[in-house]
């Protein structure tokens with residue numbers, strides 16, 4: 001019988017173990033997609049996959065921000081609340097105050113980044129657990145939503161409606177402009193992580209923050225930076241969600257932080273930090289989206305099954321992570 | 330005389346309950362290698378950390394290049410031209426070797442890191458240190474020794490005015506130390522000032538121009554190496570004469586007995602780690618493992634302990650065949666393993682000295698049967714005294730101890746379990762000369778009392794002083810087993826390694 005420890009030591013020895021979770025996610029995705037195609041004729045339409053992107057563009061952006069944070073070994077629980085706050089602020093400013101779109105957009109993005117920056121500062125300078133600080137941030141942002149209003153505010157500002165209704169076509173298929181924005185965010189993030197100092201310092205801090213400090217890396221700047229990025233991505237995700245829903249609502253994106261974390265983890269990023277890729281996060285989001293689509297196609301299962309499957313997958317991937325990380329006593 | 334490039338005056342540093350430094354003066358001249366010497370806990374690392382801004386400075390002033398400075402962290406110190414290798418290897422195991430060398434100062438083009446240049450320059454740099462490894466592999470996959478070389482490579486490449494090396498040679502073997510010294514001499518000729526900390530006295534005499542001795546956080550004095558004899562240096566460091574070493578020399582060598590060996594490995598091996606080898610260890614016998622870095626010393630120890638699974642051959646304990654299923658089964662057979670890698674595999678930094686010491690013993694008893702507090706105190710006190718752990722406070726967190734004292738805590742943990750076979754992998758690394766002699770004496774005492782010991786050390790003198798027989802490894806093969814009689818000396822072991830004679 002092969003023991004857990006043995007399998008682990010064998011896997012941990014392989015040079016390419018960094019990419020192992022990525023391959024696992026890719027295989028899983030292919031498997032799920034394949035089973036969809038086999039079961040349902042309509043599934044093979046490329047538009048099915050494109051719809052997954054359309055329905056999850058905002059989640060993708062939020063999850064990319066989360067990837068930065070988790071790579072440093074932190075966590076950001078405030079993202080869902082910041083998304084909701086962004087939709088609320090945008091909706092009131094556009095509809096209630098009659099602000100123009102070009103003023104609202106930078107303002108809400110700045111607001112998200114500032115919230116992230118503030119949380120990053122508290123986490124770094126007061127040495128408080130990210131879990132606790134961002135939990136407080138989550139309550140704060142949700143609370144702010146309710147002070148703005150408790151009911152849903154519909155948006156019919158022209159820029160927003162254009163973004164919601166226009167389609168980027170190629171052939172018979174299309175995506176929404178939001179998907180284009182989300183993909184740009186993914187590319188920029190992937191570039192930043194692989195080719196800039198900010199990105200590399202993010203990995204270094206996740207590897208060992210004390211070493212990073214002694215190596216003379218700007219730990220404070222980087223750590224605050226990743227929370228700022230996450231805040232910015234949440235706000236941008238909020239904007240995309242408000243394009244998608246054409247409304248602002250305090251109850252938008254409840255629990256989205258958990259979806260984002262799930263996508264990042266299923267995408268192969270280590271929760272302890274230091275290892276992972278944005279590409280993995282994209283795959284993670286796709287996995288979540290395909291599960292939803294499969295359940296919709298099936299039609300008999302309740303949408304709660306989505307949660308159950310995601311839960312099971314999370315377990316599986318966390319187990320996989322334990323297998324490939326080198327042993328620590 | 331040349332102007333000092335660095336002058337520290339009246340430095341004081343206090344930690345809660347410990348005065349780590351008081352009134353310390355220190356100066357460094359350009360183009361010299363300056364050794365900072367002292368016992369474990371004397372304050373060497375603290376002085377370095379105060380200088381580079383890791384700790385705030387309580388008293389005193391620092392002048393660098395004629396300007397008063399006070400750094401708020403290693404980054405500022407680096408910018409001002411002070412490049413440091415701290416005592417515990419401080420690199421990121423999840424990044425590639427090349428990246429560890431260049432992170433923070435990667436060659437860039439418009440903000441874009443040029444990875445091909447990074448990797449090319451990293452392997453050039455390592456080749457200058459005669460290290461030919463795959464620089465794109467993750468650092469964590471390499472041994473401690475390689476990691477130490479990588480840390481050194483990083484520091485020397487920063488080409489600073491001042492280079493600080495806090496025990497850089499602790500896990501290097503003679504060849505690598507030679508490479509390091511060659512590079513240090515080059516840098517010295519370029520006018521760089523080098524601060525060097527080590528517990529290897531012969532290395533000090535080989536490379537250092539001057540020596541500053543610290544004792545209990547105070548400066549004893551500054552001397553020219555040429556004018557200070559070894560005996561005087563030791564005297565100044567420990568404040569008294571040293572006699573333990575001599576006492577050990579004429580220790581009666583134990584004759585081999587015909588009884589059943591305690592541990593009998595036959596053709597034991599593991600692919601990629603070490604070729605099949607046979608080795609017996611008897612009760613009361615000290616077996617030394619000698620060999621260069623990467624020769625498979627640690628791998629042999631890990632196989633015997635079951636930290637890695639063997640895929641070849643058999644292992645018998647007390648004449649009965651066993652399969653080692655990891656540390657727990659080894660512990661059940663009363664085999665203890667004191668790892669060379671104290672930072673990641675050994676100590677739990679948040680726990681106190683007491684908790685760290687009783688950890689292994691508690692684990693063998695099972696957590697449902699706690700060791701009575703009185704017994705804990707008794708044991709812990711005994712070993713704090715025996716190993717001279719400082720500060721002698723069982724409730725201090727291990728994190729706050731000096732490097733050498735942490736090593737002693739780890740050693741104490743395994744000694745109190747009173748195993749039948751104790752495997753010591755580099756037990757005296759980073760330990761000062763006085764304590765080293767104490768530890769050697771303790772090991773001898775324990776083996777006289779019937780404990781078998783497998784002693785792994787890069788220091789051949791130490792291996793020879795303690796062992797009844799020496800197994801020599803080369804390129805992951807056990808090539809010879811030499812009884813430690815009067816004819817065996819360091820040169821003969823070296824020759825055996827060099828010639829690679831098969832048994």
Ligand SMILES: Nc1ncnc2c1ncn2[C@@H]1O[C@H](COP(=O)(O)OP(=O)(O)OP(=O)(O)O)[C@@H](O)[C@H]1O
Pocket residue numbers: 344345347348349367368369370371372373374375376416719720728729730731732733734759761
């Ligand atoms: N962060 C800390 N908190 C409390 N005490 C500390 C801390 N760092 C060091 N000390 C104490 O300061 C004293 C000097 O420690 P230091 O690490 O400078 O010794 P050292 O000379 O480098 O010894 P070694 O040769 O063992 O590395 C020790 O008594 C140690 O316990």
Ligand SMILES: [Mg+2]
Pocket residue numbers: 373374375416495731732733
């Ligand atoms: Mg030290």
